[in-house]
Amino acid sequence: MEELRDHLRHRREKLQKLKELGINPYPYKFEKTHDSREILSNFEALEGSKQRVKVAGRMVSCRPHGKTIFAHLQDGHGKIQIYLRKDDLGEEKFKLFELTDLGDFLGVTGEVFKTKAGEVTVMVSDWQFLTKSLQPLPEKWHGLADKELRYRKRYLDLIANDEVREVFIRRNRIISTIRSFLDSRGFLEVETPILQPLYGGAFAEPFETHHNALDMKLYLRIADELYLKRLLVGGYERVYEFCKDFRNEGLDRFHNPEFSMVELYQAYADYNDIMELLEGMLVKVAEEVLGTTSFQYREHQVDLSPPFKRMPFFDAIEQATGIKAKNLSLEELKRAAEEAGVDTEQKKTWGKMLETIFDSLVQPTLIRPTFIIDYPVELSPLAKRNRQDESVSERFELFIATLEIGNAFSELNDPLEQRARLEQQRELSGTDEALDEDFIQALEVGMPPCGGLGFGVDRLVMLFTNSRSIRDVIFFPTMRPESRS
RNA sequence: GAGGGUGUAGCUCAGUCGGCAGAGCAUCUGCCUUUUAAGCAGGAGGUCGGAGGUUCGAUCCCUCCCACCCUCACCA
Secondary structure, eight states, X not given: OOOOOHHHHHHHHHHHHHHHTTOOSSOSOOOOSOOHHHHHHTHHHHHHHTOEEEEEEEEEEXXXXXXXXXXXXXXXXXXXXXXXXXXXXXXXXXXXXXXOXXXXXXXXXXXXXXXXXXXXXXXXXXXXXXXXXXXXXXXXXXXXXXXXXXXXXXXXHHHHOHHHHHHHXXXXXXXXXXXXXXXXXXXXXXXXXXXXXXXXXXXXXXXEEEETTTTEEEEEOSOOHHHHHHHHHTTOSEEEEEEEEEOOSOOBTTBOSEEEEEEEEEETOOHHHHHHHHHHHHHHHHHHHTSSSEEEETTEEEEOOSSOEEEEHXXXXXXXXXXOGGGOOHHHHHHHHHHTTOOOTTOOSHHHHHHHHIIIIIGGGOOSXXXXXXXXXXXOTTBOBOSSOTTBBSEEEEEETTEEEEEXXXXXXXXXXXXXXXXXXXXXXXXXXXXXXHHHHHHHHOOOOEEEEEEEHHHHHHHHHTOSSGGGSSXXXXXXXXXXX
């Protein structure tokens, strides 16, 4: 038998004693009448009524005073103090409390009162074990601070840090607001394959897997764009999907290998309509979740009042850098970029160069919500050419407080041009992946004109929860496995 | 992939210009019938991330390795 540290051994011993006493430390259920929040908000009524409440939760603090005990139970909505007295409980039930530990789930019955110090408290007339905890809790005052532990053992993070629980509740409200916003506008929520025989809809390294029965390679999707477009071909006019996408790239505070996106497609609309849709959606989310459209994200004050600023890609570059990039050759562009202090090593194409200039010199300046519109065609193989200027595409990206929030096009639906653009893209990126012929064929069947949008849910949650890292808004971020070093 | 930082008790952190390893919380024992970071008294708890090296002596200095964080690179 392995040696257990004292704090683990003591809990095991208490568990053993409970079993010897014929007490089940892991009973099946407990009929709660109230949660902590209900008791606090209904205190006036409960205090007068002499009604007995039954509450349950994890014991997170305990202050014994000889023949009385104060403790706090934490449940799904907060904490409630409980008060036990030997006189009320009797010798046996009071002594049994010695077998509790911080972290145990307890169920208590009692009347509600207010202590001398003014805290609403349950005067316990009976209590029972609901679950015995065999591990110690993080420190009560400082919580759990070690980031690695917080990410690896999120359950401890959630127990110890109230604000973390709040972040994920807010994440849920953001998602449900988006869903109801789109539903109310006639969008149909759909599901498309995560396992795809060909990957597409974005440029990124995919994760590969293998299907045994079919003996075939499959990819985890990097985007669901090409499947949603097939659904427009099929006749649905407005579709969206909350999709987990997977990209086999580096990790940093804006990127996790698996992440959440929403993609949506609206028939008979163009990117201007999508801009208005996105403005409306963000305002709605802000009002639902924050109660205001003006808020702080890190060092930036954000105001989501529409309409957001719109600025053409090349104008944005010129305004931020003075570079008139549109008519420059690759060489001229490279020289201008280097003069501006941009590392242009490894940037082999005109488009890549532009992108680098934009990312390093323009994006950091985009504080107020701004649609950057009309990207170079080379960077946007799935977007229609601009109706006034063939050299740029009808595409926008939305930036808020320097965060890249969303990406949208007037979707290219000319099958011949689409094939040509994808083939050109393959040459530029040097990949030998097969074209998705079925997608092209779907376009040949005919996809109505449409506007499409993709936005990162995690980034949006970061924005609305003032989170620095994507790992703070994903319960279980991807981590290297713990190894015994 | 490059540079910087961090790693000490279950948790939060000190510390040793190289000489017996520290505090608070948690835990254990005793006292305490309205406390709330409860209090008082006492105790236990350590491979100082791992492996080498230098040294009379290494948690501390050096090398390598591991994990995480930050910045950059990569990433429509």
